[in-house]
Structure formats: structure tokens, C-alpha cells
Amino acid sequence: MALASRAAHILVASNRGPVSYAVGDDGTLTSRRGGGGLVSGLSAIGPDAGAVWVCAALSDADREAVRRGVAEPGTRMIAVEPEVFEAAYNGIANSVLWFVHHLLYQTPLEPAFDEDFRRQWAAYERYNAAFADALAEEAAPGAAVLVQDYHLALVPALLRERRPDLRIGHFSHTPWAPPDYFRLLPDDVAARVLEGILGADRAAFLTRRWADAFAACCVSVLGASLSEDGRSVVHRGRTTRLGVHGLGADGDFLRERAHREDVGERISVLRSEVGPGRKLIVRVDRTELSKNIVRGLLAYRLLLHDHPGWRSRVVHVAFAYPSRQDLALYRDYTAEVFRLAAEINAEFGTGDWLPVILKVDDDFPRSLAAYRLADVALVNPIRDGMNLVAKEVPVVSDHGVALVLSREAGAHAELADDAIVVNPYDISATAAALNTALTMPEAERAARTKRLADAATALPPTRWFLDQLEALRA
Known part of the structure; x- marks a missing residue:
């Protein structure tokens, strides 16, 4: 199957996608579709909406599918080098950003941001840039792009640089750390994460508490300003609206x-x-x-x-x-x-x-x-x-x-x-x-x-x- 046509009007980007692959003993690739809220949501807009899901190749079989040019309809899978994925996913997303937002560090001993962290952070930047490149290629003029979660915090700003015509949203599925804890991150990294999300037209969260914490970090770290109702962040002449969508059970x-x-x-x-x-x-x-x-x-x-x-x-x-x-x-x-x-x-x-x-x-x-x-x-x-x-x-x-x-x-x-x-x-x-x-x-x-x-x-x-x-x- 060929890759999705490059004229998508609705795009979703997430680390894990709706499909995964397995390689049989004879070398045959088989695919398996998953479930979840995003899968249900995309199915609701219908097959004629021109939607594409951009996701990562998580396994060797996924990467083999990309190498062969195999893709399920409506998906675009990105294969970065395994060592880059490991450093971005486990090194930064799961061992730093997740820990910050869930307040998990034992601060007398950790974190300690050293040269190894900087190597992993560079991989995280490369990983996010790969997503931004793929989204820029797939999106039709003026398309709506919904970027998901802490794995892809830099994507909105990177995509904005490549395609200023797009409507970009970012959704955080995790809590958001309060300013004092968020500032455990190195100053430049804390600013990059916030400015990455502020590249979106709209940043959304599961609860008002997490949205307010994000806004407070923008004020504390970046010197950004808030609208009178606290529902928008203004930084460097751009306004990012804040939204709250409390995902429910099906x-x-x-x-x-x-x-x-x-x-x-x-x-x-x-x-x-x-x-x-x-x-x-x-x-x-x-x-x-x-x-x-x-x-x-x-x-x-x-x-x-x-x-x-x-x-x-x-x-x-x-x-x-x-x-x-x-x-x-x-x-x-x-x-x-x-x-x-x-x-x-x-x-x-x-x-x-x-x-x-x-x-x-x-x-x-x-x-x-x-x-x-x-x-x-x-x-x-x-x-x-x-x-x-x-x-x-x-x-x-x-x-x-x-x-x-x-x-x-x-x-x-x-x-x-x-x-x-x-x-x-x-x-x-x-x-x-x-x-x-x-x-x-x-x-x-x-x-x-x-x-x-x-x-x-x-x-x-x-x-x-x-x-x-x-x-x-x-």
C-alpha cells in the first residue's frame, strides 16, 4: 500500500499510532489496529474527511514496514534511528518530562542534568523535528493538526515555522507541573518546552487545574502574559488559547x-x-x-x-x-x-x-x-x-x-x-x-x-x- 496522499485536511500526531506491525517467519508483514479515544474520534469524522494519523515506528517490524513503503490507509509512520527513538522516548519523555509533571523525583539525589542528558535532549529535538517535517508534508493548506502529549511538546512551534498556514492544537494527557517544580528543568529546556506548545493556536488539557498550571509556568519561566479571563497566553506577539476537555468513558x-x-x-x-x-x-x-x-x-x-x-x-x-x-x-x-x-x-x-x-x-x-x-x-x-x-x-x-x-x-x-x-x-x-x-x-x-x-x-x-x-x- 502506498503512503497516504499529501493533502490531509485533519491530522493527528502521536508517539503511538493506531496500527502496529509484525513480521512472520516467511517475512510477511501483518498489521494490527488498536483502540482508544483518538481512534474513536477519527472514526467519527468519517472516511471522506481527508484525515491522516502521523505516528512513530515503535518496533523493528514497524520500521521494516516503513522501509518497504507499507502503510495502512490514513496513516504515516515515521522511522527514526532506534538510538534516537530510545533517547527521546525513554531518556527524555518518560524519564524526565513524565517525572516532572507527576512530581516523581527524589530531589536530594535527582535530577542531575549532565552531558548524557544533553545528548538525549538533542535526540528529543530530532524526534520532534521528524514529526514536524512529516506533518508539514502531509497537510493540505489550512489543515487542522492535533498534536498529542509530552512526547511531542516541541512539534507545534517547529511545525509553525514550516507551515504558518496551519491550524495547530496541542493536547496534554498528563498533569502539568506547578512552576516551582517545572523549573527543576534546565532553564533553556523549560523555555523550549513551553515555547514549543505555545507554537499552537490552542493548547488543551484534561482539567482546568492542569491548564492553569501551564499558564503559570508560561508567566514564571517566559514572562508571558495572560488574558483577563486567564484563558489565553500571550508571548512574543502570539496568542495561544487554552482549552479543557475532560476525556470521559465510552x-x-x-x-x-x-x-x-x-x-x-x-x-x-x-x-x-x-x-x-x-x-x-x-x-x-x-x-x-x-x-x-x-x-x-x-x-x-x-x-x-x-x-x-x-x-x-x-x-x-x-x-x-x-x-x-x-x-x-x-x-x-x-x-x-x-x-x-x-x-x-x-x-x-x-x-x-x-x-x-x-x-x-x-x-x-x-x-x-x-x-x-x-x-x-x-x-x-x-x-x-x-x-x-x-x-x-x-x-x-x-x-x-x-x-x-x-x-x-x-x-x-x-x-x-x-x-x-x-x-x-x-x-x-x-x-x-x-x-x-x-x-x-x-x-x-x-x-x-x-x-x-x-x-x-x-x-x-x-x-x-x-x-x-x-x-x-x-
């Missing part, structure tokens, strides 16, 4: 998918593992440092210690799917999750009761099964741009669920009124919140669940995407 898809046969099979297995008559505290996360799985386990252990009546009557079902295992810090964190779960089971478990059921192999139908059965959903991130698990569980719950929710999750802005809100660092308060959730009257739990589900589906992925597109074109 209720129709989740309800249908949660009642397929494979989910029913996993419900039977899970019930057998848990045992009859026991309540379920459920969490579903990646083993990402910001998800706070370890403190969640510590809070559960404290619950069993302080409220011994729950022993043998509750099970913590923890699905912790591997994330970024090519980074040593993430491997160590995953090992600590394993260690602590085993410690709790050894301390409190009996012959017929396993207090913690920990699963680390990714299984979406099993996650949906746990959603349906959960009495309590524990979502306690240190910091999270949104957290869709908090929105998905109430949507598919069979009998109502009590949501224990970190105030540092973006979802807090929409769900706080009907959740039990916790400080994610306070293990004692989280243990108390779990007890409150487990003892919540059935009628109250059902009423809260309905309101949570309504709020969670207020801006489904298709509408979320189209709202951004319409706002950019306005």
Missing part, C-alpha cells in the same frame, strides 16, 4: 463489551478465586510509579490490622499490568508490589482465604469482570492527568461500587462529590476510607454509582475529539 462500548462471553467466563473464575460471600476491593493499573500501588497495598494491610473483622471477609483484587519494564526503576517498583502482596498474604492469609489476588498479565476481559464485581474501587494515584479506571468502573458495575479516589487524579474534578476522596500519601486515611467504602449502605452506594456513571460518560471519546477539532477551527 459508556456504550464498555457496557456492551462487559457482557460478552469471555467476560462472563472470567467472572466465574474470579468468583472461584475470591470465595463465596466476600467483598472485593478492586484496582486496575499499570505498574507505573505515579499509580501508587504500593501505598494502596499498605493501606489495605492497615485496614486488616485496624479492623480485624474484615479478615476472611474481603479480598483485594489488584491487577498491576507491567509498564516500562525496560527501565530499572520500574522493574524495582514492580518487584516491590510483588513483595508487599506476598507479605500481606503471608501475614493474614488462611487455608481458605488469600487476602490479595495479584495479577500482572494484561487481560482486558478480566479487568471488566473485576469492574462488574467490585464493591470498592481503589484509585489512589500520586498524580494523574485523568484516570479512566475511576470513570469506567461505575459504568459497568453490576450492583453499585464505592469509589475511593485520590484528590490528585484529574478525575477528581468531575467525580469528587460522589467519591470518597483521599490524600494519596496518607496511608491511615486511605485505610479508613476503605472501611467507609466497605460499610457504605447499599442504597447510598447505588445512588452514588449512578451519578458517577453519568459524570464519567459526559464527554465520551468521540465527542472529546470532535470538540477539540471544532474549537481549533473556530
Whole structure:
């Protein structure tokens, strides 16, 4: 298949695209399409809209597809040198920008920005420039371009230099760090990241809190000014409007998918593992440092210690799917999750009761099964741009669920009124919140669940995407 024609009127740019490739034993390339909010959004505009998705070649098979000139309709895959991708993706995006926005550094020891950082930063610049070049080539005059996330923070300004005729938007799926923490970055790098996003006509975020933090960084680092309503940043004669789009759950898809046969099979297995008559505290996360799985386990252990009546009557079902295992810090964190779960089971478990059921192999139908059965959903991130698990569980719950929710999750802005809100660092308060959730009257739990589900589906992925597109074109 030939590359997409160079006349796209709508373009999306993201590190990970909608398709990936595999090479068979005979050398044949096969493709696999993924899902998610952007895929749903692009499908909503129809096949005749002239849309192209520009993404990175993430694997050797992806790079082979680019080398052969193979592409799915409506996609443009970029293959940079593997060492450049590694330095840009793991060295800068995931080990610096992610850490800054999620406040993850142990500042007595890190960060330390040395010559190795500068080498990685140069790769990040090259990576962003490759995206800007591809978008400039693909875009029709006056096209709308939606650039996604911290991997591509420099793209809007670079693309503006190449194609000033385009309407450019940038969306941040992560939190945004407050100025004092953002300024951990070297001064020139902090300025480059902000000026990169300010190259867009519109910069959008998941919550007003993150948008306000970005604006505050622009003022603090760049000396930019804000409009009277705080909804636009003015810098060097250009105005970038700020937007907020709180991505919601796809209720129709989740309800249908949660009642397929494979989910029913996993419900039977899970019930057998848990045992009859026991309540379920459920969490579903990646083993990402910001998800706070370890403190969640510590809070559960404290619950069993302080409220011994729950022993043998509750099970913590923890699905912790591997994330970024090519980074040593993430491997160590995953090992600590394993260690602590085993410690709790050894301390409190009996012959017929396993207090913690920990699963680390990714299984979406099993996650949906746990959603349906959960009495309590524990979502306690240190910091999270949104957290869709908090929105998905109430949507598919069979009998109502009590949501224990970190105030540092973006979802807090929409769900706080009907959740039990916790400080994610306070293990004692989280243990108390779990007890409150487990003892919540059935009628109250059902009423809260309905309101949570309504709020969670207020801006489904298709509408979320189209709202951004319409706002950019306005």
C-alpha cells in the first residue's frame, strides 16, 4: 500500500499510532489496529474527511514496514534511528518530562542534568523535528493538526515555522507541573518546552487545574502574559488559547463489551478465586510509579490490622499490568508490589482465604469482570492527568461500587462529590476510607454509582475529539 496522499485536511500526531506491525517467519508483514479515544474520534469524522494519523515506528517490524513503503490507509509512520527513538522516548519523555509533571523525583539525589542528558535532549529535538517535517508534508493548506502529549511538546512551534498556514492544537494527557517544580528543568529546556506548545493556536488539557498550571509556568519561566479571563497566553506577539476537555468513558462500548462471553467466563473464575460471600476491593493499573500501588497495598494491610473483622471477609483484587519494564526503576517498583502482596498474604492469609489476588498479565476481559464485581474501587494515584479506571468502573458495575479516589487524579474534578476522596500519601486515611467504602449502605452506594456513571460518560471519546477539532477551527 502506498503512503497516504499529501493533502490531509485533519491530522493527528502521536508517539503511538493506531496500527502496529509484525513480521512472520516467511517475512510477511501483518498489521494490527488498536483502540482508544483518538481512534474513536477519527472514526467519527468519517472516511471522506481527508484525515491522516502521523505516528512513530515503535518496533523493528514497524520500521521494516516503513522501509518497504507499507502503510495502512490514513496513516504515516515515521522511522527514526532506534538510538534516537530510545533517547527521546525513554531518556527524555518518560524519564524526565513524565517525572516532572507527576512530581516523581527524589530531589536530594535527582535530577542531575549532565552531558548524557544533553545528548538525549538533542535526540528529543530530532524526534520532534521528524514529526514536524512529516506533518508539514502531509497537510493540505489550512489543515487542522492535533498534536498529542509530552512526547511531542516541541512539534507545534517547529511545525509553525514550516507551515504558518496551519491550524495547530496541542493536547496534554498528563498533569502539568506547578512552576516551582517545572523549573527543576534546565532553564533553556523549560523555555523550549513551553515555547514549543505555545507554537499552537490552542493548547488543551484534561482539567482546568492542569491548564492553569501551564499558564503559570508560561508567566514564571517566559514572562508571558495572560488574558483577563486567564484563558489565553500571550508571548512574543502570539496568542495561544487554552482549552479543557475532560476525556470521559465510552459508556456504550464498555457496557456492551462487559457482557460478552469471555467476560462472563472470567467472572466465574474470579468468583472461584475470591470465595463465596466476600467483598472485593478492586484496582486496575499499570505498574507505573505515579499509580501508587504500593501505598494502596499498605493501606489495605492497615485496614486488616485496624479492623480485624474484615479478615476472611474481603479480598483485594489488584491487577498491576507491567509498564516500562525496560527501565530499572520500574522493574524495582514492580518487584516491590510483588513483595508487599506476598507479605500481606503471608501475614493474614488462611487455608481458605488469600487476602490479595495479584495479577500482572494484561487481560482486558478480566479487568471488566473485576469492574462488574467490585464493591470498592481503589484509585489512589500520586498524580494523574485523568484516570479512566475511576470513570469506567461505575459504568459497568453490576450492583453499585464505592469509589475511593485520590484528590490528585484529574478525575477528581468531575467525580469528587460522589467519591470518597483521599490524600494519596496518607496511608491511615486511605485505610479508613476503605472501611467507609466497605460499610457504605447499599442504597447510598447505588445512588452514588449512578451519578458517577453519568459524570464519567459526559464527554465520551468521540465527542472529546470532535470538540477539540471544532474549537481549533473556530
